[in-house]
Amino acid sequence: MSWQPEIDELEMRKRLAEQMGGPEKLQRQHDAGRLNARERIAALADPGSFHELGQIAGFAQYDASGQVAAFQPSNFLFGRARIDGRPVVLTADDFTVRGGAADAAIHRKLVEAEKLASEYRLPLIRLIEGTGGGGSVKTLESMGHTYVPELPGWETMVDNLSAVPVVALGLGPVAGLGAGRMVMSHYSLLVDGLSQMFVAGPPVVAAIGEKRTKEELGGASIHAGNGAVDDIAASEAHAFALLRSFLSYLPSNVHELAERVPSGDDPNRREEGLIEAIPRNLRQLYKIRPIVEAVVDQGSFFEIGRNWGRAVVTGFARLDGWPVAVIASDPMTLGGLWSADTARKVERFVDLAETFHLPVVHLVDNPGFMIGRKAEEEATIRWGSRALTAIYQATVPWVAVILRKAYGMAGSAHANTSRFRWRMAWPSGDWGSLPIEGGLEAAYKSDLEKADDPAARLAEIKGRLDKVRSPLRTAERFGIEEIIDPRETRAHLCEFANLAQRALSPGRRSFGYRP
Incomplete structure (x- = not known):
């Protein structure tokens, strides 16, 4: 006697599972402009x-003869997959079954997905759309009891952050536990107009x-603007493309160490426009992204967190094919001053680079920390000090330009200067404990008061000090290691990226990654 009857029943149960929440719920999902979990x-x-x-x-529900009379599949799907040939653990919430509520997911499936990623060292992908952890209040009545909250598998989620890449895509309404799973990641996004995230929803x-x-409560622009998620996608297809790029x-x-890919871009390529990229007028602003794109491999810059902490630009790029983490000051926002959220962004990004052994390239134009009442209310010095701590704890190779x-203190965050200072400056470099302009009149107050023409006297003093502040004077005393022609920046950075590979060691860092 064969086992064909059991195989037939297995296939029948698979067909029931593939029906998901049923035709009506699947149609409602499509009417909302969203793919269902299996389509994703x-x-x-x-x-x-x-x-x-x-x-x-x-x-399942069974009839009197023990046959399946009704079946509600788990609304949490997971398994092994490949993305661009790379093995991953892929999970997806099924919103068509009880709105993605976690009590309909079977908790052990979520736990096993996390364990699979952890034990077999595989990237973990979460496609999230769900209403939270415990279902509705009605659930308690059907259970006949309540319970003390706990988070099955959370300890593995915490551990995975220090071991494998974790990516979370919010592809619809995400609340409660779903929101927690979103931010417990290295890279997360919401789809504009389709996805929202909240601790608790509007009702x-x-x-x-x-x-x-x-x-209004938790749209994509809100959370990309406050740093709860990293990016906004224009569509689900765009979200999948961003995930692949990340x-x-x-x-x-x-x-493991990140792989090099053929770049086809000459490491010695000169960008002639860089010689005039920085205005001579210190009050004149300029755009940083074209500078970043000019020095990295063409088309390789992948920005992360564009909409928050905007006084710095962060992202991945390649130099002569090698992946690197890029931090670049953006004077178009607050003149490049570090606010509390800018410092938090730097801290998290440095930790990401450290976790996955990416050399850091820091392009610096930092006039200091924000000052004023708002800066004090936001505890800027606390968050700025945490960012500095992350920089000083990082062990990956680091180059500052x-x-x-x-x-000031924020300006010193350009690198951990207790290590070898792979550091260079453009001729436009301007540094010190505070800007000369800010303390000039106070420092020379008595001289100016005695002068017949204070304005002329002030101009004379400023002229003298402008010579003192020349970066060439600093280099003369080896206070800066190198002054370079801006057009040669790419060649210097590519040399750094190649030699940096000799200083990288795979393995866990000394302390865990925090989201």
Whole structure:
């Protein structure tokens, strides 16, 4: 006697699972402009590569003869897959089954997905769309009891942040535990107009007297602007493309190093426009992104967190094919001053580079920390000191290029100067404990008061000090290691990227990554 009857029942149960929430719920998902969980997996994974685990897990009802009368599949799907040939663990929430509520997911599936990524050192992808952890209040009545909250598998989620790349895409409304799973990642995004994220959704918030739409409460622009997520995608297809780009710069786990790819870009390429990229007028602003794009491999810059902490630009790029982490001051926002959120952005990004062994390229134009009442209320010095601590704890190779300003405590965050100072400056470099302009009149107050023509006297003093502040004077005393022609910056950085590989060691860093 064969086992064909059991195989037939297995296939029947698979068909039931593939029906997901049923035709009506699937149609509602499409009417909202969103793919369903299985369509998302098919769109993201390499064709034919997804191998689902626990496909027939769910909640069945049986008739008197013991046959399946009804079946509600688990709304958490996971399995092994490949993305651009790289093995990953791929998970997806099914919103068509009870709105993605976690109590319909079977918690052990989520835990096993995290464990698979951890033990086999695989990147973990979360496609998130769900209403939270415990379902509705009705669930408690059907259970007949309540429970003390706990988070199954959270300890593995914490550990994974220090071991493998974790990416979370919010592809619809995300609340409660789903929001927690979103931010427990190295890279996260929401789809503009389709995705929102909140600790609790509008119906719950209304109970405390605040009436908001989903967009007003937790739209993509809100969370990309406050740093809760890293990016905004224009569509689900765009979200999948951003995910692929992010992963392409990282190793599959911390026990490996990121791979070099052929760049086809001459490492000695000169960008003639860089000789005049920095205005001579210190008050005149300039755009930093064209400078970044000019010195890295063409088309390789992948910006992360564009909409928050905007006084710095952060992202991945390649130099002569090698992946690097880029931090660049942006004088177009606050003149490049570090606010509290800018410091938090730097801290998190440096930790990301350290976790996955990416050399850091820092393009510096930092006039200092923000000052004033608002800066004090935001505890700027606290967050600035944390960013400095992250920089001083980092062990990855680090190169600093001072483009213009480096002032005060924040200016010292250009590098950990207790290490070898792979550091250079453009001729536009301008540094010190504070800008000369800010203290000039106070320092020479008595001289100016005695002068017949204070304005002329002030101009004379300024002229003398302008000669003193020349970066060439600093280099004369080896206070800066190198002054370079801006047009040669790429060649210097490519040499750094190549030699940096000799200083990289795979493995876990000394302390864990925090989201």
